[in-house]
Amino acid sequence: MKRTIVELMRPNVAKMQGYKSARHEYQGSANILLDANENPFDWDYNRYPDPHHFRLKRELWKTLGWDMAKISLGNGSDELIDLLIRAFCEPGKDAIRVLNPSYGMYKVTAELNNVEVIKTDLDEDFQLDPTLAFIPSTPPAVKINKEKIFFLTSPNNPTGNAFHQSLLEDIISRYDGIVVVDEAYVDFSSRGSLYTLIDKYPNLVILRTMSKAFGAAGLRIGIALADGLITNVLHKIKPPYNLSTIVQEQAITQLGNYTKILTQSHLTMADRDRLAADLRSLFCVERVFPSDANFLLIKTNAADEIYDFLRKKGIIVRNRSSDHGCFQCLRFTVGTPVENKALLTALNEYDDLNS
Ligand SMILES: Cc1ncc(COP(=O)(O)O)c(C=O)c1O
Structure with a gap:
């Protein structure tokens, strides 16, 4: 039996309450805002930004059709990679799996969090072993399976190749943990996104970014698409004001140039x-x-x-x-x-x- 999302989560993270900022508690518009210790003298940016990124998520939904309830936004994908590792991996105990070679920040972030990195070597054509020999056919007992997240990058960096969707789905369905499919470069690929599989697999996270095709690397906007429990935990543990007002506004403008x-x-x-x-x-x-x-x-x-x-x-x-x-x-x-x-x-x- 594969572990559930709650079983995969770090127990302290599952238990903890997230920080409730002033703007979490009150989100309407009011004449007098005396709840956040801001400077009251008016200017475009004297108020804290929206911690829920509501207008930007609505724009992503309008432009790309992504369900707003499945979207989490980070200060670049790099922040989301860190949040995912911290949500699921116990320092000094758990491990992530990465493709080798692949994008270097999974390893750096895991090491920073004292999380072991297990590598799946690609062959000389940068393909994955189609027998999926690196995934045990029966998940080991809960206590001894230290692997929590598999970062699969497709199209991969630095190799450039995208993997067959059927192979990726096979991994998602069999892997006893969270599978993060990093689709940073998918807009340049003839193989499409796995977004629609989110409804089928609760352990799937799709990572997207506005740094590549969307031409906004300087804004720092990463997007995690996932269902229910994973989205909730990312919202709970993210820094409350991780995207500034200027960044959210500029991203909305850029989406208007789709x-x-x-x-x-x-x-x-x-x-x-x-x-x-x-x-x-x-x-x-x-x-x-x-x-x-x-x-x-x-x-x-x-x-x-x-x-x-x-x-x-x-x-x-x-x-x-x-x-x-x-x-x-x-x-x-x-x-x-x-x-x-x-x-x-x-x-x-x-x-x-x-x-
Ligand atoms: C596969 C992959 N994922 C994520 C990123 C970083 O994305 P972001 O700029 O959103 O942090 C990169 C950057 O090169 C990348 O190659």
Whole structure:
């Protein structure tokens, strides 16, 4: 038998009361607000922000159709990753599982919280073992299963590939714990979101962000989509005013540009495929990995040298050589057409000097 969400939760977190701020207690509009020790002299930002993010959630519902009751918002996905680990993992006792390689903040955040990190290595094509050999066919007894959360990133970073939805669903249905599917890059993928599976699986959390396709990395807005108990616990433990008024307002404005955002994502996907084809013709590029994201991972014949060559030309990329399975690999964000052209020109120059 798999553990229930309440059994997975840290007992002290399940028991505790969340902080009730003044704006939690009173949310209407009133002529005189003397409940929050604010400066009473009027200005756009003299009042605390809405701790429930009501208007922003309503805008997300209107734009993307997400049920407002399933949305939790964080100061970037990074805050939500931290809240999830703190809600479910007992320091010094529990563990999370991550893909290897994958986004580094799961590990850093787990280590900061004194939570063990168990890695599932991807194969040389960055695929998951389809037999799911890393998931026991019968969950171990409650007391000895220290694994609480599996962070599955699809499309994955730094590899760029998205996993088959049926494989992900298989994991969600079998895993004895919370499965967080981080869909930070899903807007650039031909494989869709797993959002609709939330109604079927109470242990599923979908992570989205406004930092990638939505063009708002500077605002810091992460979105967790989940059902009932998980959403409740995230609301209970988040810092009450984790998104400022300015951030909430700017995010609503940016969601009003959704048509433009969609056009930009399609342009980026087309540019990504063109850039991949151009990179394949270079001597210094041994392999361009398939990408469902807004970046490309390439295997080169000399990652450090190429990284330095590009840096001297003012082009900064990510050297992922030390990641599992990524020896000699560089990761490029797909930029504007002008930026992509500059990258290709520089790499052609590198080829001319080194071949
Ligand atoms: C897979 C993945 N998840 C989450 C994030 C961070 O998102 P945010 O900017 O919302 O904290 C990143 C950032 O690169 C990422 O690659």
